[in-house]
Amino acid sequence: MNAAPSRTLSVAFWLVIAFLFFPVLVVLPLAVGETETILFPPRGFTLRWLHAFVTEERWVQATLLSARVALAAAVLATGTGLLAAVALARHLRRARGWLEGIMVAPLIVPGIVFGLGAYILFARLRLIESEAGLVALHAVLGLPYALLIIGAGLAQTDETLERAARICGAGPIRAFTAVTLPALKGPLVAAFLFAFFVSFDELAASLFVMGAKSTLPMLIWADLRLQFNPVVNAAAAVLIILSVAGLTLAEFLRRPARANP
Amino acid sequence: MAQDDEAGTGVPASRRRGNRRSVGQPGLLLVAPALVLIVLFFVVPAAQVFVTAVWGGDGFTLTHLHRAVAEPVYGRVLWRTVEISLIATLACLLVGYPVAYYLAQQPERTRQRLLFLVLVPFWMSILVRSFAWMAVLGRQGPVNGFLQWTGLTDAPVQLLFTTGAVALAMVQILLPFMILTCLNVMLAIDPNLTRAARAHGATPLTAFLRVFLPLSAPGVMAGAVLVLILAMGFFVTPLLLGGPRNQMLGNLIVTQIGDTVNWGFAAALALLLLLATLVLIPLTRLVVGRGAGSTGRVAP
Amino acid sequence: MKTIKYLIAAAAGVVGLTAASARAQEVVVAGAGGVLAQVTKDVFETPFTAKTGIKVRAVAADNYLARMKAMQQTGNIEWDLTEATPETYPVMVKNGWLEPLDWSKLDPKNEQPASARATHGVASAVYSTVLAFRTDKLPAGKTMASWADFWDVKTFPGPRSLQDTPVRNLEFALLADGVPPGDLYKVLATADGVDRAFRKLDAIKPHVTTWWKGAAQPIQLLASGEVNYATTFNGRVSALQADKVPVEMMWNGGSLNVQYVVIPKGAKNVANAYEYLKATYLDPERDAEFTKKIKYPNLDPRTLKHLPEDLGRAMPTHPDNVKAQFTFDGGFWSERLEAMQERWAKWLLQ
Numbered sequence: 001m002n003a004a005p006s007r008t009l010s011v012a013f014w015l016v017i018a019f020l021f022f023p024v025l026v027v028l029p030l031a032v033g034e035t036e037t038i039l040f041p042p043r044g045f046t047l048r049w050l051h052a053f054v055t056e057e058r059w060v061q062a063t064l065l066s067a068r069v070a071l072a073a074a075v076l077a078t079g080t081g082l083l084a085a086v087a088l089a090r091h092l093r094r095a096r097g098w099l100e101g102i103m104v105a106p107l108i109v110p111g112i113v114f115g116l117g118a119y120i121l122f123a124r125l126r127l128i129e130s131e132a133g134l135v136a137l138h139a140v141l142g143l144p145y146a147l148l149i150i151g152a153g154l155a156q157t158d159e160t161l162e163r164a165a166r167i168c169g170a171g172p173i174r175a176f177t178a179v180t181l182p183a184l185k186g187p188l189v190a191a192f193l194f195a196f197f198v199s200f201d202e203l204a205a206s207l208f209v210m211g212a213k214s215t216l217p218m219l220i221w222a223d224l225r226l227q228f229n230p231v232v233n234a235a236a237a238v239l240i241i242l243s244v245a246g247l248t249l250a251e252f253l254r255r256p257a258r259a260n261p
Numbered sequence: 262m263a264q265d266d267e268a269g270t271g272v273p274a275s276r277r278r279g280n281r282r283s284v285g286q287p288g289l290l291l292v293a294p295a296l297v298l299i300v301l302f303f304v305v306p307a308a309q310v311f312v313t314a315v316w317g318g319d320g321f322t323l324t325h326l327h328r329a330v331a332e333p334v335y336g337r338v339l340w341r342t343v344e345i346s347l348i349a350t351l352a353c354l355l356v357g358y359p360v361a362y363y364l365a366q367q368p369e370r371t372r373q374r375l376l377f378l379v380l381v382p383f384w385m386s387i388l389v390r391s392f393a394w395m396a397v398l399g400r401q402g403p404v405n406g407f408l409q410w411t412g413l414t415d416a417p418v419q420l421l422f423t424t425g426a427v428a429l430a431m432v433q434i435l436l437p438f439m440i441l442t443c444l445n446v447m448l449a450i451d452p453n454l455t456r457a458a459r460a461h462g463a464t465p466l467t468a469f470l471r472v473f474l475p476l477s478a479p480g481v482m483a484g485a486v487l488v489l490i491l492a493m494g495f496f497v498t499p500l501l502l503g504g505p506r507n508q509m510l511g512n513l514i515v516t517q518i519g520d521t522v523n524w525g526f527a528a529a530l531a532l533l534l535l536l537a538t539l540v541l542i543p544l545t546r547l548v549v550g551r552g553a554g555s556t557g558r559v560a561p
Numbered sequence: 562m563k564t565i566k567y568l569i570a571a572a573a574g575v576v577g578l579t580a581a582s583a584r585a586q587e588v589v590v591a592g593a594g595g596v597l598a599q600v601t602k603d604v605f606e607t608p609f610t611a612k613t614g615i616k617v618r619a620v621a622a623d624n625y626l627a628r629m630k631a632m633q634q635t636g637n638i639e640w641d642l643t644e645a646t647p648e649t650y651p652v653m654v655k656n657g658w659l660e661p662l663d664w665s666k667l668d669p670k671n672e673q674p675a676s677a678r679a680t681h682g683v684a685s686a687v688y689s690t691v692l693a694f695r696t697d698k699l700p701a702g703k704t705m706a707s708w709a710d711f712w713d714v715k716t717f718p719g720p721r722s723l724q725d726t727p728v729r730n731l732e733f734a735l736l737a738d739g740v741p742p743g744d745l746y747k748v749l750a751t752a753d754g755v756d757r758a759f760r761k762l763d764a765i766k767p768h769v770t771t772w773w774k775g776a777a778q779p780i781q782l783l784a785s786g787e788v789n790y791a792t793t794f795n796g797r798v799s800a801l802q803a804d805k806v807p808v809e810m811m812w813n814g815g816s817l818n819v820q821y822v823v824i825p826k827g828a829k830n831v832a833n834a835y836e837y838l839k840a841t842y843l844d845p846e847r848d849a850e851f852t853k854k855i856k857y858p859n860l861d862p863r864t865l866k867h868l869p870e871d872l873g874r875a876m877p878t879h880p881d882n883v884k885a886q887f888t889f890d891g892g893f894w895s896e897r898l899e900a901m902q903e904r905w906a907k908w909l910l911q
Contacts, residue, residue: 038395143298143299227780
């Protein structure tokens with residue numbers, strides 16, 4: 001690459017990052033502002049909202065519930081999505097069109113339609129308030145991402161390598177895990193992240209099938225409906241700070257391990 | 262898509278087709294968990310609602326579908342939905358592709374760290390982000406403050422409640438989807454191919470246009486389709502940041518389910534949205550595929 | 562591994578929930594959640610459980626109508642008590658989704674005013690939809706006193722916001738057009754009356770920069786100075802004043818709305834629901850405690866007596882304020898909502 005275009009690209013990249021962070025940078029200072037409405041620039045300084053978020057039981061419970069459900073839903077979506085993507089790419093080429101259609105459909109159907117349908121089903125099955133039920137619903141919403149992203153990744157892996165491994169005596173599963181799976185690391189991580197965040201921010205279906213136990217978006221929604229509650233800003237601030245801290249810690253832990261193997 | 266695979270793997274198509282014997286059992290077994298999940302927790306619930314579009318208390322009916330099609334206001338709202346979705350998709354494509362390309366050029370560790378930055382906004386609920394945009398774009402918000410400070414305007418500009426505000430907020434939400442999808446495909450492209458083109462005398466631009474761009478086409482397509490589908494279903498953002506003309510079909514469906522409890526008509530409107538999306542997907546594939554792939558076919 | 566665990570948990574959940582119906586002495590109350598749920602818990606639920614031993618399970622809900630309909634369809638009645646707005650109450654009654662109330666048990670001494678004793682609901686919270694305005698944006702020496710002023714864009718220039726619904730906006734338009742409050746629904750019941758209201762709205766439409774949807778929106782719009790005048794709910798204005806935003810509201814021409822607490826037909830714990838209602842919304846002392854935190858009182862005049870004088874004045878049910886407003890007619894709207902909403906959507910896009 002030439003130096004000039006790559007410098008332009010790098011400037012463009014940081015501009016885009018600035019754009020993506022814009023609302024974040026607004027919310028972080030508001031989380032310590034004193035007013036109960038969003039006023040910019042923030043006035044005063046208080047730790048009340050942050051304190052409420054980390055100590056009030058409803059916020060803590062909701063955050064933990066959302067994290068738990070999102071984690072499980074992402075595992076379920078990525079796992080089943082990987083298997084299905086392999087099947088569609090390698091085995092069921094003829095049925096691929098309509099199978100893919102069904103599995104991508106959750107992306108297209110409006111959330112409230114899906115939520116209402118899920119509610120009617122769960123009411124019949126007595127699954128209302130069931131965490132496992134919500135995990136299944138969210139996994140379904142994450143599955144299209146897994147399928148699309150892993151599918152796109154698979155389309156570029158070299159099937160001949162896997163075949164070579166089989167010729168060398170590896171079983172089909174061994175050949176897949178040893179050859180193809182490592183090449184799919186990026187798509188798998190991306191699929192997992194999308195599925196996680198889709199569940200973590202999902203509102204329509206949760207509102208219908210949960211109630212006594214609220215997810216984080218449900219609490220935010222309830223608080224935004226009646227009035228703006230600055231704890232909502234604090235929630236975003238804490239989550240962002242935690243994730244940044246988590247990454248920094250991971251980097252910190254990884255470095256000494258590399259230094260003296 | 263198949264053509265792009267071949268370019269990527271270098272395996273002749275005839276060889277691949279010869280290996281189609283493994284059809285059947287393993288495929289069904291692999292697809293079964295996802296299929297069971299989707300049928301049980303998606304097809305069944307969604308069908309329960311969609312069926313009300315044609316099946317009411319008095320049996321089969323076409324009144325809901327007829328009303329959705331015959332009453333021009335719903336078509337107009339649908340058109341606006343399509344319009345804003347296409348704007349958002351195009352913007353994501355133009356901004357997201359170079360970002361993904363930049364990330365693809367970085368060494369692995371750096372890339373991981375930069376990618377993390379792209380994902381940070383996900384921790385913020387879309388609701389909260391929309392409220393944040395309200396504060397940012399308001400008449401007394403920082404953007405207007407900056408414009409007045411630089412002397413570009415002397416009175417506050419109406420930024421909120423415009424199509425531009427909705428598009429901006431939608432792009433902020435959808436961009437990571439585009440970037441990640443494109444990046445995944447770009448990373449799988451063998452860098453030697455571009456290098457080979459350069460070695461044979463191609464300028465960097467030609468190497469990019471003739472080798473890299475066509476090879477990354479599946480990612481661009483997947484990203485564009487994904488973003489478009491997601492955009493069509495938006496309703497919180499246009500609701501908070503848009504004006505009366507930025508109504509999306511999703512808003513009307515919510516009203517029909519929650520306020521008037523006319524589920525049959527809500528289902529009819531949802532079908533309308535579904536059909537529009539299904540028509541747009543192949544169209545997007547075609548347009549994006551042409552744009553990215555046409556130069557590639559000429560490549561030796 | 563996790564999947565298997567969850568599958569087991571799911572199976573256990575099914576068994577557990579069927580068993581829950583047999584569990585003794587509880588009442589399931591569905592509400593809006595959020596801050597409201599917190600206040601309800603402190604003021605109503607905890608003292609109630611302490612007194613009666615009946616456990617309260619608070620459930621956050623949305624789309625009440627849709628869920629009520631689905632509950633009746635599936636026969637799985639999850640809730641014992643829930644809210645019905647002035648708009649949704651007539652729909653629920655008409656469709657037979659509610660248990661009729663036995664007022665001889667709820668109010669044996671006959672202390673509640675007649676207006677509070679609805680056939681299928683206890684009037685639980687009265688709130689007003691009012692006009693709020695930024696006092697610092699008013700022309701010097703002038704203040705808004707009527708809907709005609711809101712329509713007067715020459716004297717009161719500046720951006721406005723109204724709710725994105727025909728409900729109440731048609732009433733406001735007619736009031737601005739000179740219809741006396743007592744005749745509102747008589748006029749609106751005619752096609753000419755509806756046309757007249759829409760024509761009046763035509764005049765204000767260019768000055769409405771945004772049509773709000775959620776209750777938090779108009780508050781935010783007024784606070785950030787995005788609009789100078791907006792309709793909102795009376796309870797929210799004081800929060801703005803607490804943030805030192807110069808706002809005031811106008812009782813004149815406000816819409817007085819009565820919300821109900823209702824028992825879904827087929828509820829599992831009707832007797833406990835009665836006990837809960839008696840100890841909360843029907844107890845003026847308790848309701849006054851609730852009203853001190855959330856400014857939506859019941860219809861019982863005794864509730865106001867438990868409030869400090871200045872707080873009582875700020876209530877929508879204070880006799881002076883009642884006189885200034887019109888009583889919102891939910892039954893009128895429930896018959897016409899769908900057709901009006903379609904016309905509204907068309908009108909907005911014009």
